[in-house]
Amino acid sequence: FLSQPQDLGIVAVGFSGGQPKPGVDAAPAALIESGLLTQLRDDLGYRLHGHDAVHSFSDVVPAQDPPHRGMKNPRAVSAVTRRIAEQVYRHAKEGRLVLTLGGDHSIAIGTIAGTAKATRERIGRDIAVIWVDAHADINTPETSGSGNVHGMPVSFLTGLARDDKEEFFGWLTDEHRVSVKKLVYIGLRDVDAGEKRILRENGIKAFSMFDIDKHGIGRVMEMALAHIGNDTPIHLSFDVDALDPMWAPSTGTPVRGGLTLREGDFICESVHQTGSLVAVDLVEVNPRLAADTDLGAHETVRAGCSLVRCALGESLL
Amino acid sequence: FLSQPQDLGIVAVGFSGGQPKPGVDAAPAALIESGLLTQLRDDLGYRLHGHDAVHSFSDVVPAQDPPHRGMKNPRAVSAVTRRIAEQVYRHAKEGRLVLTLGGDHSIAIGTIAGTAKATRERIGRDIAVIWVDAHADINTPETSGSGNVHGMPVSFLTGLARDDKEEFFGWLTDEHRVSVKKLVYIGLRDVDAGEKRILRENGIKAFSMFDIDKHGIGRVMEMALAHIGNDTPIHLSFDVDALDPMWAPSTGTPVRGGLTLREGDFICESVHQTGSLVAVDLVEVNPRLAADTDLGAHETVRAGCSLVRCALGESLL
Amino acid sequence: FLSQPQDLGIVAVGFSGGQPKPGVDAAPAALIESGLLTQLRDDLGYRLHGHDAVHSFSDVVPAQDPPHRGMKNPRAVSAVTRRIAEQVYRHAKEGRLVLTLGGDHSIAIGTIAGTAKATRERIGRDIAVIWVDAHADINTPETSGSGNVHGMPVSFLTGLARDDKEEFFGWLTDEHRVSVKKLVYIGLRDVDAGEKRILRENGIKAFSMFDIDKHGIGRVMEMALAHIGNDTPIHLSFDVDALDPMWAPSTGTPVRGGLTLREGDFICESVHQTGSLVAVDLVEVNPRLAADTDLGAHETVRAGCSLVRCALGESLL
Numbered sequence: 001f002l003s004q005p006q007d008l009g010i011v012a013v014g015f016s017g018g019q020p021k022p023g024v025d026a027a028p029a030a031l032i033e034s035g036l037l038t039q040l041r042d043d044l045g046y047r048l049h050g051h052d053a054v055h056s057f058s059d060v061v062p063a064q065d066p067p068h069r070g071m072k073n074p075r076a077v078s079a080v081t082r083r084i085a086e087q088v089y090r091h092a093k094e095g096r097l098v099l100t101l102g103g104d105h106s107i108a109i110g111t112i113a114g115t116a117k118a119t120r121e122r123i124g125r126d127i128a129v130i131w132v133d134a135h136a137d138i139n140t141p142e143t144s145g146s147g148n149v150h151g152m153p154v155s156f157l158t159g160l161a162r163d164d165k166e167e168f169f170g171w172l173t174d175e176h177r178v179s180v181k182k183l184v185y186i187g188l189r190d191v192d193a194g195e196k197r198i199l200r201e202n203g204i205k206a207f208s209m210f211d212i213d214k215h216g217i218g219r220v221m222e223m224a225l226a227h228i229g230n231d232t233p234i235h236l237s238f239d240v241d242a243l244d245p246m247w248a249p250s251t252g253t254p255v256r257g258g259l260t261l262r263e264g265d266f267i268c269e270s271v272h273q274t275g276s277l278v279a280v281d282l283v284e285v286n287p288r289l290a291a292d293t294d295l296g297a298h299e300t301v302r303a304g305c306s307l308v309r310c311a312l313g314e315s316l317l
Numbered sequence: 318f319l320s321q322p323q324d325l326g327i328v329a330v331g332f333s334g335g336q337p338k339p340g341v342d343a344a345p346a347a348l349i350e351s352g353l354l355t356q357l358r359d360d361l362g363y364r365l366h367g368h369d370a371v372h373s374f375s376d377v378v379p380a381q382d383p384p385h386r387g388m389k390n391p392r393a394v395s396a397v398t399r400r401i402a403e404q405v406y407r408h409a410k411e412g413r414l415v416l417t418l419g420g421d422h423s424i425a426i427g428t429i430a431g432t433a434k435a436t437r438e439r440i441g442r443d444i445a446v447i448w449v450d451a452h453a454d455i456n457t458p459e460t461s462g463s464g465n466v467h468g469m470p471v472s473f474l475t476g477l478a479r480d481d482k483e484e485f486f487g488w489l490t491d492e493h494r495v496s497v498k499k500l501v502y503i504g505l506r507d508v509d510a511g512e513k514r515i516l517r518e519n520g521i522k523a524f525s526m527f528d529i530d531k532h533g534i535g536r537v538m539e540m541a542l543a544h545i546g547n548d549t550p551i552h553l554s555f556d557v558d559a560l561d562p563m564w565a566p567s568t569g570t571p572v573r574g575g576l577t578l579r580e581g582d583f584i585c586e587s588v589h590q591t592g593s594l595v596a597v598d599l600v601e602v603n604p605r606l607a608a609d610t611d612l613g614a615h616e617t618v619r620a621g622c623s624l625v626r627c628a629l630g631e632s633l634l
Numbered sequence: 635f636l637s638q639p640q641d642l643g644i645v646a647v648g649f650s651g652g653q654p655k656p657g658v659d660a661a662p663a664a665l666i667e668s669g670l671l672t673q674l675r676d677d678l679g680y681r682l683h684g685h686d687a688v689h690s691f692s693d694v695v696p697a698q699d700p701p702h703r704g705m706k707n708p709r710a711v712s713a714v715t716r717r718i719a720e721q722v723y724r725h726a727k728e729g730r731l732v733l734t735l736g737g738d739h740s741i742a743i744g745t746i747a748g749t750a751k752a753t754r755e756r757i758g759r760d761i762a763v764i765w766v767d768a769h770a771d772i773n774t775p776e777t778s779g780s781g782n783v784h785g786m787p788v789s790f791l792t793g794l795a796r797d798d799k800e801e802f803f804g805w806l807t808d809e810h811r812v813s814v815k816k817l818v819y820i821g822l823r824d825v826d827a828g829e830k831r832i833l834r835e836n837g838i839k840a841f842s843m844f845d846i847d848k849h850g851i852g853r854v855m856e857m858a859l860a861h862i863g864n865d866t867p868i869h870l871s872f873d874v875d876a877l878d879p880m881w882a883p884s885t886g887t888p889v890r891g892g893l894t895l896r897e898g899d900f901i902c903e904s905v906h907q908t909g910s911l912v913a914v915d916l917v918e919v920n921p922r923l924a925a926d927t928d929l930g931a932h933e934t935v936r937a938g939c940s941l942v943r944c945a946l947g948e949s950l951l
């Protein structure tokens with residue numbers, strides 16, 4: 001679906017306002033320092049665009065940002081994700097593959113909105129989303145217990161949550177949205193009761209860790225990709241907390257019983273092999289957490305780089 | 318098969334006399350302190366019964382307890398398991414699901430005897446036993462090298478070992494016993510030569526770690542449950558040493574190459590989904606062991622809680 | 635295919651010249667000290683031959699050994715592997731199963747050459763090779779970046795690399811070689827670009843970690859053994875770095891995302907069950923590396939012993 005498949009638009013986002021723990025904004029720099037972009041260019045042959053800066057978008061973050069409908073930092077997250085949407089949109093409109101390095105998972109409001117709009121305009125197609133995560137991130141402001149927006153992006157992207165005011169995600173329009181029918185979850189294992197109800201009521205396809213143990217990751221990917229269909233552009237949004245803390249301890253909301261790094265890499269390789277990938281997000285790496293444990297941050301950054309390289313075409317043989 | 322499926326009888330047993338390492342008697346308190354019973358009540362909706370005390374049964378432990386047929390502490394283990402059998406029986410006779418928190422695995426002489434008897438009386442059915450363990454625990458006093466009774470419970474429960482004297486398990490009668498045909502092992506990887514012969518000669522169904530690697534845990538559970546049949550009450554006896562020491566280091570006889578926590582949870586969820594579960598044991602958590610390693614005891618207790626919650630109905634989606 | 639299947643020829647090789655890190659020469663002593671040979675004799679019932687010494691072959695290692703075609707220590711590796719070939723040949727010619735404890739993986743030039751020649755002479759059959767490794771070890775001197783011969787053994791053994799001079803592996807003749815059609819790799823995950831081309835161009839059967847995740851280790855072993863055919867003598871060459879560093883950290887070139895110990899044991903058990911095994915190598919255990927981490931060397935040695943015992947007939951049930 002890409003006109004320039006060897007051109008890679010990079011959006012590096014140093015933003016942590018969708019959740020309370022500082023440090024996730026340092027992830028893009030850590031990933032880049034460990035050599036990720038060099039590998040993408042030299043080993044995988046991509047031409048990079050937009051890789052010269054990590055964006056904090058501090059110019060659009062207001063000094064005062066009281067809660068709205070329970071959401072914390074609502075104006076900041078709305079404004080930052082709107083800017084991300086524009087950046088991703090510009091790359092995608094050129095027919096480039098887009099890689100976004102977060103940042104917390106709230107930024108996917110921007111990345112997916114940008115890809116969805118650009119892909120509709122460029123080739124008249126709706127995108128599908130593969131959301132790899134321990135969490136469903138589909139709370140509405142009203143079902144959320146914490147008010148952290150990184151637990152709500154899917155809700156805003158599918159239109160399950162909406163707001164009239166432009167400063168509170170009112171800028172999202174139908175052209176930015178994706179259908180719940182085009183959404184597939186992989187790796188879920190910590191889903192709120194309210195979210196479980198949302199998934200059921202909307203018939204959303206989800207493969208939990210139980211399904212992965214039952215069928216194996218090979219069969220789960222077959223089923224996930226079959227649900228999407230083989231003629232649909234795919235946006236892959238990968239939350240590093242989908243991996244087990246054994247492989248990725250440095251993340252804000254780790255949950256045991258997760259994917260092995262091998263399974264994570266396998267998911268990414270399988271999506272790449274479809275030839276339908278149009279955008280990838282890697283989010284929730286937080287190099288400040290678990291930094292005291294044995295190489296925790298280092299391992300998590302390495303795991304993140306491995307996931308991205310696999311999604312972008314690295315293969316073992 | 319339960320008349321009161323939301324009523325949960327709790328038998329917390331602080332007993333370590335079936336093996337030589339102190340500390341396994343501290344497991345019920347550790348599991349309860351970490352919130353297990355609260356979770357069962359608040360998150361899974363059970364009404365709890367008998368949860369007000371951890372029983373050490375010290376009143377029936379004799380001062381002198383010399384070996385009998387090589388068994389160590391034979392009078393103590395016999396008397397304690399007899400009392401456990403009575404407690405489990407009373408819960409099961411009421412049609413309640415029964416959860417026993419050990420203690421070493423010798424206590425399963427009591428739990429299974431109690432369930433078997435009550436289920437026969439209440440609904441006229443024989444129970445099946447799913448024994449999840451690194452070990453087969455099917456030595457007779459004569460084949461045992463160590464004399465520790467926690468390596469013999471299956472032998473006494475199936476009638477392969479018997480003793481006339483009431484003080485040495487002579488109190489076990491046919492109504493307490495289970496058929497070797499109704500027994501399925503999962504997770505075996507450290508089985509004595511004598512035990513291998515017993516398993517073969519009696520045609521006992523056993524899935525070793527080799528089988529789990531060969532078929533995957535999903536297929537193994539299908540085969541295990543097919544062997545039992547879909548119309549049979551199930552007693553699940555889970556020895557935490559079935560898990561790999563990576564997930565459960567704090568146990569008396571750890572053996573490498575074990576189940577992942579995910580596989581352990583999967584087994585428990587699969588058994589729960591049958592709707593045939595009548596009793597669960599969790600045994601051999603020893604918070605005093607591996608306490609010096611990185612969070613060993615804490616992790617083992619958490620793993621134990623996770624197994625119990627999955628067996629009692631927690632699911633990911 | 636063995637006339638004396640309970641006779642086990644042991645070749646213990648304390649050699650590290652195929653790569654730069656000292657310590658891999660200490661592996662045979664460490665494996666033996668941890669009880670491996672006693673277990674093979676007492677638990678598995680083998681009669682041992684040649685187990686009285688660890689060979690360093692220092693008499694054939696020259697004082698000066700400048701590079702040849704980029705190869706480091708070429709005269710030493712050539713001379714030592716020639717001696718290994720003779721020792722393995724003598725055991726194999728007697729119809730014994732042969733176990734070689736390395737040493738770095740360059741020694742497989744000797745072990746496979748010895749088995750190939752003896753098996754042709756004894757029963758007129760070509761052997762197949764199952765090479766379990768994170769690496770393909772199939773560089774030629776010209777494609778190798780490092781010049782370390784432990785990355786080239788498969789190239790010399792298949793004839794893809796050749797040298798006229800006897801002192802530089804010129805002693806290898808057709809009777810020592812194996813066909814690329816009779817070679818199967820398992821566990822690959824770090825393969826050079828040049829090696830990938832060699833594998834493709836020669837149609838060599840290889841199962842990477844991607845394949846293991848996709849199909850499961852059970853199905854992969856079925857496919858691997860089907861490729862070889864059920865009537866072919868098998869030489870199993872197991873590089874401990876095929877295991878994930880979580881289980882085998884003490885090795886010279888660890889690569890993440892590897893086999894679990896369970897999968898490694900499963901491979902060995904599966905090969906044993908064919909009844910076609912004629913020789914086993916265990917290489918690249920380096921007890922000097924990762925010795926500072928938590929029990930690293932100890933765990934790696936234990937893992938190595940476990941792999942060997944499984945290949946030689948230990949089973950769980």
Ligand SMILES: [Mn+2]
Binds near residue numbers: 133135
């Ligand atoms: Mn998450």
Ligand SMILES: [Mn+2]
Binds near residue numbers: 133137150239284
């Ligand atoms: Mn997320």
Ligand SMILES: [Mn+2]
Binds near residue numbers: 450452556558559601
């Ligand atoms: Mn056990």
Ligand SMILES: [Mn+2]
Binds near residue numbers: 422450454467556601
């Ligand atoms: Mn047990």
Ligand SMILES: [Mn+2]
Binds near residue numbers: 769
């Ligand atoms: Mn290797």
Ligand SMILES: [Mn+2]
Binds near residue numbers: 767873
């Ligand atoms: Mn190797």
